[in-house]
Amino acid sequence: QVQLVESGGGLVQAGDSLRLSCAASGRTSSIYDMGWFRQAPGKEREFVAATSRTGSRTYYADSMKGRFTISRDNAKNTVYLQMNSLKPEDTGAYYCAAQWFIRGEPTTATAYDYWGQGTQVTVSS
Numbered sequence: 001q002v003q004l005v006e007s008g009g010g011l012v013q014a015g016d017s018l019r020l021s022c023a024a025s026g027r028t029s030s031i032y033d034m035g036w037f038r039q040a041p042g043k044e045r046e047f048v049a050a051t052s053r054t055g056s057r058t059y060y061a062d063s064m065k066g067r068f069t070i071s072r073d074n075a076k077n078t079v080y081l082q083m084n085s086l087k088p089e090d091t092g093a094y095y096c097a098a099q100w101f102i103r104g105e106p107t108t109a110t111a112y113d114y115w116g117q118g119t120q121v122t123v124s125s
Contacts, residue, residue, distance in 0.1 A: 002026040002114040004096045009119030012086055016123070020081040022096030022116060028077045032099040033106040035059075036070065036081045038121075040092035048094070049081060050106035059107050086123045093118040 035050035097112035104111035
């Protein structure tokens with residue numbers, strides 16, 4: 001019912017910036033919170049950032065505060081993740097997620113119903 005497609009990943013150097021985009025299609029009017037998660041090789045998927053339906057509330061993992069900014073453009077059905085001052089430890093596959101039913105904390109993966117295929121971010125030192 002909802003499809004998510006991420007874009008904007010790539011190979012950058014430490015200190016560089018990237019902006020990820022996640023375009024939603026389908027029944028987008030029913031989407032509540034949207035979030036970004038990432039998964040590094042050999043590690044579990046972890047929360048990065050999330051935003052409420054209107055964008056009035058945002059949430060960040062502690063290690064991303066001050067460096068990453070999540071934003072949402074409902075007219076374009078797109079959520080963005082601006083990543084600045086990238087570090088090698090930010091390397092991983094970044095996934096967009098959308099919530100269909102309001103439940104749980106937006107910082108947890110179980111709160112989301114739809115996931116994109118991911119976009120790879122690689123930060124070299």
